[in-house]
Amino acid sequence: MKGHVDLLLLSTLRTGPLHGYGVVEKLRGLSEGAFDLAEGTVYPALYRLEAAGLLSSSWTKANGRRRRLYELTSRGRGELARERDEWQAFAHAVEVVVT
Amino acid sequence: MKGHVDLLLLSTLRTGPLHGYGVVEKLRGLSEGAFDLAEGTVYPALYRLEAAGLLSSSWTKANGRRRRLYELTSRGRGELARERDEWQAFAHAVEVVVT
DNA sequence: TTCAATACCTCGGATCGCAAAGTATTGCCA
């Protein structure tokens, strides 16, 4: 799962803001259990992405529980597109080698 | 390039024995330049794979230059099949998430 | 003879995924 977490997180936020825990659940759902990221993976990754200017966050409250809501910045959208293209090229190249 | 080196190396050796330098060249050729692994990546990886019983090696000589020839063991072939299946599942799951 | 290519080895930094442990709140159920 190394090196692809950023792409997965950015992709998951593509359709709208989510908080950390929500990202984990959505990713697990989308991938039918294949991607069940540990919190120790996701939260630091979200911090990194925000520090890199690809995400912005704001505190909200839902059911008395505090939530930090993340959403893509415009730079984040650009980076998402870039990383998706990169993934396609990478996946294609692997496919060529392994088959 | 993290986490996929083993699969690429095993795949490259699938069609016959090769030495380290040769693996690098073949991989670069197969992938049309996409995978140009550093020697500091490949040699330690080959040692790891041999230590894990997936490869076996023997010294040979070609044009006065010493070469360490690596080839898949039967366990290596099994592992290759396993990792290839794993890759397919992984790639498919990523595809679902990013599209 | 000097340099590029071939071929190998090794050290060290930097990154990263993740398990683990901690805090806090809400709501269910016995």
Added chain:
DNA sequence: TGGCAATACTTTGCGATCCGAGGTATTGAA
């Protein structure tokens, strides 16, 4: 009422791994 599961976030530290950089040695071409 008490306790436990689920929700939600944070931080620490280990282990793995990629790779840049530097080192050794041989061959052959310029």
